[in-house]
Amino acid sequence: MKQRYKILLISFISCFIVLIARFFYWQVIKSPQLKAQALSQIYKLEKDIPTRGSIYSSDNFPLVINDYGYKISIYKPNLTEDLNSVLNTIDSIHPNFLKDNELVLNNFKTNQQQKWIDLNTVFSLSEKNKLQNINGLVISLVENRYYSENNLAKNILGFVAHNSQGHNIGYGGIEAYYNKQLQGKTGFIWSPQDATGKTILTKKSWNSNSTNGLNLYTSINRSIQYQTEKILSEGIEKYQADSGMIIIMETESGRILSMASATATTSASIDPSRNPNIANLFEPGSIFKPLVVTMALDKKTIDKDYICTQCHQPRSIGSFTINNWDNSTHPNSSLQDIIKNSDNIGMSYIISQLGLKNFLEYYQKLSLNKKTGIDIQGESKPTIKTNWPEIDLATASFGQGIVVTQINMLQAFNTLANDGVLVSPKIIDYFKNDLDQITYPKNQPPTTVFSQNSVKQIKSILKYAVENSVVSSLKPKNLEICGKSGTAQVAVKGNYTDSSIIGSYVGFSPCDKPKFTMIVTINNPKSSSWGSSTAAPIWFELASKINFLLLLRH
Amino acid sequence: MSKTLMVLTFGSIIAQIIFSFYYSSNIVNQNNFLDEYKSEYQKLTLEIAETKKQLVNLTSIQHFQEGTPSANLFFNSKFINISN
Numbered sequence: 001m002k003q004r005y006k007i008l009l010i011s012f013i014s015c016f017i018v019l020i021a022r023f024f025y026w027q028v029i030k031s032p033q034l035k036a037q038a039l040s041q042i043y044k045l046e047k048d049i050p051t052r053g054s055i056y057s058s059d060n061f062p063l064v065i066n067d068y069g070y071k072i073s074i075y076k077p078n079l080t081e082d083l084n085s086v087l088n089t090i091d092s093i094h095p096n097f098l099k100d101n102e103l104v105l106n107n108f109k110t111n112q113q114q115k116w117i118d119l120n121t122v123f124s125l126s127e128k129n130k131l132q133n134i135n136g137l138v139i140s141l142v143e144n145r146y147y148s149e150n151n152l153a154k155n156i157l158g159f160v161a162h163n164s165q166g167h168n169i170g171y172g173g174i175e176a177y178y179n180k181q182l183q184g185k186t187g188f189i190w191s192p193q194d195a196t197g198k199t200i201l202t203k204k205s206w207n208s209n210s211t212n213g214l215n216l217y218t219s220i221n222r223s224i225q226y227q228t229e230k231i232l233s234e235g236i237e238k239y240q241a242d243s244g245m246i247i248i249m250e251t252e253s254g255r256i257l258s259m260a261s262a263t264a265t266t267s268a269s270i271d272p273s274r275n276p277n278i279a280n281l282f283e284p285g286s287i288f289k290p291l292v293v294t295m296a297l298d299k300k301t302i303d304k305d306y307i308c309t310q311c312h313q314p315r316s317i318g319s320f321t322i323n324n325w326d327n328s329t330h331p332n333s334s335l336q337d338i339i340k341n342s343d344n345i346g347m348s349y350i351i352s353q354l355g356l357k358n359f360l361e362y363y364q365k366l367s368l369n370k371k372t373g374i375d376i377q378g379e380s381k382p383t384i385k386t387n388w389p390e391i392d393l394a395t396a397s398f399g400q401g402i403v404v405t406q407i408n409m410l411q412a413f414n415t416l417a418n419d420g421v422l423v424s425p426k427i428i429d430y431f432k433n434d435l436d437q438i439t440y441p442k443n444q445p446p447t448t449v450f451s452q453n454s455v456k457q458i459k460s461i462l463k464y465a466v467e468n469s470v471v472s473s474l475k476p477k478n479l480e481i482c483g484k485s486g487t488a489q490v491a492v493k494g495n496y497t498d499s500s501i502i503g504s505y506v507g508f509s510p511c512d513k514p515k516f517t518m519i520v521t522i523n524n525p526k527s528s529s530w531g532s533s534t535a536a537p538i539w540f541e542l543a544s545k546i547n548f549l550l551l552l553r554h
Numbered sequence: 555m556s557k558t559l560m561v562l563t564f565g566s567i568i569a570q571i572i573f574s575f576y577y578s579s580n581i582v583n584q585n586n587f588l589d590e591y592k593s594e595y596q597k598l599t600l601e602i603a604e605t606k607k608q609l610v611n612l613t614s615i616q617h618f619q620e621g622t623p624s625a626n627l628f629f630n631s632k633f634i635n636i637s638n
Contacts, residue, residue, distance in 0.1 A: 062610055068600050125604055141596075148610040200585055226615045 044197070048187030052145070053213030055157060055174055055182075057222040058257075058429070064157055064175075067146035069122035072137050074108070076115045079136035083109060086134055093130045097121055143168075145175075153225050155275040156218075156259055156376060156427065172273030174216060174427060176377035181431060184213035214431040214439075219255035224248060227545045228258040232520075235538040236264050239503075240526035245277050246538070247410050247425075248546065251514040254414070254423035256374070257546070278372075278379040281403040282521065285488025285531070286325075286342045287506045288399030290458055291412055292351055293335060295362040298420075298454040301353040308333045308346040315345050317391045322348050325487065339484065340465040344398045351397035356388050359396070365449045366412040366422060368404050373444055374425045380405055399488060406521055409506065414517040416458055417482070417508035420450030459511050466507070471536045476544040482514075483507020483539065485532040490524075500524050503531030505539040515550050518543065 026034070055064040072090070079086060087105060091097040098105065101119055108117045123131065128139055145160045158173025170179040187210030192200045199205075228246050236244045243263040249256055261276040296302045312331035315322040322344055324330075330341050338346035351359060363369060369384045382404045385392065395401040404412075407425055415422045424444040431439045462482035466475060475481055483505060490500040503522045508514035520535040520542070528534050611617055 061613065062606075065606060065610060066603060067607060068603050125600055141600075146607060146610075148607075149614050149616055152615070194585065198585060198589055200581065222615065 042192050043190060044193045044199075046189040046191075046199070048189060048207075048210040049143075050184030050186060050210040051212045052143070052160070052168070052184065053182040053215045053431075055216045055218060057153075057218060057220045057225070059222055060217070061222050062148055063153060063218070063220070063222070065146050065148065067144045069124065069142050069144060070128040070131075070139050071119065071122060071142050072131060072139050073116060073118045075136055075138060077136075081135070086136065089134065090131065093127050094121060094123055149222070149226075152222070152229065153220055153259070155261055155277070156220060156256075158273065158377065170377075172378060173275060173376050174218070176273075177375050178214075178216055178428065182213040182216065185211040187211075212434050214433055216431060217429045218427050219250070219253075219257065219429050220259075220427065221257045221549065223549045224546055225258040225260070227549070228260045228542060229262065231538055231542050231545075232260050233262050235520075235522065235534070236262055239522060239528065239534040240264075241503075241522045241534065242524040243276070244520070244522045244538075245280070245406050246518065246520050246542070247277050247406055248516055248518045248542075249410055249414055249425055251414060251417045251508055251517050252423070254411070254425045255429065256425055256427050257516060273378070275376060275378050276406075278374060278376060278405055278407045281380055281382060281405055282502055283401070283403055283488045283490070284399040284409050284486060285502065285504060286398055286486035287409065287413070287484050287504045287519075287531075288402070288486070289339060289342065289347050289397065290416060290462060290484050291362075291366065292347060292354070292359070292397045293339065293461065294416060294450055294454050294458045295359060296350050296354045297457050298362075298450045299354060299358050301355070301358070302335070302350060304335060304457045306335050306350070308338060308343070308349055310349055311338075311343060311346045313345075315348050315394070317348075317394055318389075320391045322394055336461050336464045339461050340469045342398075342485070347397035348394040351393055352390075356393050359393065362449065365447070366415065368402075368408055368412055372405075372407050372411050372425050374407055375427050375441065379407070382408055399486060406519055410517060410519040413506045413519065414508070415449050416455055416462070417514040417517045419452050420448055420455045421446045422449050462507070463511050469532070471505075471532050471540075474537050474540050476540055476547075479540075479543055479547060480510040480512075481507055481540075481543065482509070482511040483536075485530070485536050487529065487531045501529055503529075503534040505531055505535035507539065507543075509543055509547065516543075516546055518546070 052066055054062045054066070057063050074083075074086070076083065081089075087098060100121055104117065104119070108114055122142060122144065123139075131137055131139060147154070147157065154173075156173050158170055158175035158177075160168050160170050160175055163169050168183070170176040170182060175182065187208050189199070189205070189207040191205035191207070192202055194200050228248060232244050232246050235241070241264060243261065245261040246258070247256065247260075248258045259275070259277050293302075297304065308330075309332060311333045312329050314324075314329070324344050325342060328341075329345065330337060330343055333341065333343055333346050337343070338350070363384070369382060371379045371381050373379075384402070392401050411422065411425055423446045426441070426443060428441050431441070433439075459482050462484060463480070466472065466481050466483055469485075471483075471485060484507065486504040486506075488502045488504070490502060501524060503525055504520065506517075506519040508517040518539060520539045522531070522534045522538070525534040
């Protein structure tokens with residue numbers, strides 16, 4: 001009997017020891033892991049997603065705002081009505097729902113294994129209220145970007161889409177360049193939850209507040225942007241061109257008033273992630289001539305009374321011959337006549353007198369060898385050659401053999417309008433947060449490239465050229481314009497051809513204290529092969545409207 | 555003595571239960587309010603966004619162009635001189 005008690009006692013003690021050991025295991029050894037599991041069940045971490053900032057035009061009109069919509073998911077087991085009947089009800093609430101989702105819905109109807117489907121159709125608030133009463137639907141809120149003027153300034157604005165991690169980020173244009181400022185800072189809430197998953201208010205909650213994205217106020221003038229896009233599209237059609245680009249800049253500040261690009265193919269959708277005005281490199285052609293003349297005047301290698309005594313015949317350099325666009329010659333041309341007649345021969349002599357070293361010095365001062373720093377994503381860096389034989393320097397005088405972006409060319413030409421001062425182009429005027437506090441983006445300081453005297457001389461030459469050249473008949477009578485047309489041949493496989501050209505016109509108005517500087521580029525027009533009869537009419541038509549719109553603003 | 559102790563013990567237990575009921579219902583009420591306010595806030599945010607969108611649409615150039623056919627006629631930049 002005593003033996004049995006002993007066995008029983010030992011068994012009890014053993015069980016007790018095992019129990020204690022088990023307790024020790026769970027409560028001491030496994031304690032941190034279990035504590036973490038318990039906390040994760042009681043507490044939850046929620047993300048507080050900030051609102052993305054809006055983008056405004058210069059008249060404070062929201063070009064991009066946030067739009068909220070609803071997406072639905074269907075769960076077959078929870079449907080109280082027939083699936084077809086539910087789908088027809090949804091279609092009656094949101095027209096074209098069945099048509100838009102035809103493929104996925106057909107599969108969902110026939111596939112018995114598939115119980116759940118997420119649909120991409122976005123429903124409005126009123127539509128969502130009608131859908132709420134249908135059993136089996138799960139409705140979720142989605143945030144989208146809404147472009148109030150449809151495709152207006154799309155190349156400047158860019159777009160927002162999910163990245164590979166499922167986060168919304170900006171692609172192209174302002175949306176990408178200022179993505180950090182626009183998206184704001186995500187907040188986090190760490191708090192206990194009840195059995196239904198709702199947050200419980202306790203002192204143990206922890207949160208870091210989200211900060212909404214900044215609103216961006218641009219220099220884009222909505223009316224001018226609209227007219228620019230409209231006139232450019234009409235021009236491309238009228239001159240049967242492949243594509244075209246226009247930029248308009250406020251002369252003194254460098255603020256971009258409008259920027260547009262268009263192609264002849266109406267079926268091709270605009271690619272907002274690529275902006276040709278800042279991405280495409282091109283040879284500027286004769287619109288480059290006034291810059292070379294100003295360089296020579298500024299460096300005093302020629303003066304305003306310069307006469308080209310060798311302009312009576314084409315110029316030969318090695319095996320190459322420099323000729324004029326119409327094969328004519330203009331003996332004893334003055335500077336005014338060289339620009340008016342767009343005389344390649346005269347220009348080649350002017351740049352020879354300027355010299356390569358001086359030319360490259362001004363080329364760098366005009367920022368033609370680097371990005372302008374405009375605050376839009378996707379700007380290309382222009383390339384500049386390192387080897388300069390005499391013929392290359394000569395052709396550079398009339399803008400061939402050098403490549404720049406359209407924004408580069410406009411920035412450089414704007415120094416002639418802006419008393420020789422180079423200003424950087426910019427789109428964003430200021431940022432504003434939810435508390436209406438304003439901050440300004442950092443801008444590059446302006447630099448002086450040409451003396452005021454040199455600029456005064458070139459302005460008088462440009463004014464003379466506009467009033468006495470072939471484009472004079474197109475010029476609006478009420479406007480004073482300083483400008484230059486250009487026609488550049490396009491190099492195909494290393495050789496220039498007449499089959500592909502770029503017609504351009506660049507200028508500013510009025511000549512004294514200009515309000516704006518504008519560049520128009522038309523690619524491969526079929527109706528005429530000259531910038532003076534394609535880009536120039538577009539420039540003049542737009543200039544008269546801009547002048548009117550700027551008058552309205554003041 | 556033991557009777558008094560028993561009454562005190564039961565009394566304190568009952569008080570604790572009543573207090574915990576009151577306190578927990580208070581928390582539940584507060585959380586319900588919080589939930590309601592959250593829904594209301596979200597609803598108002600969406601309504602504001604919708605109203606803003608409508609306002610923006612009504613003041614867009616697109617709307618102006620479609621609504622008024624004469625809007626395409628820009629200002630008259632030419633003068634007609636009628637001579638005797």
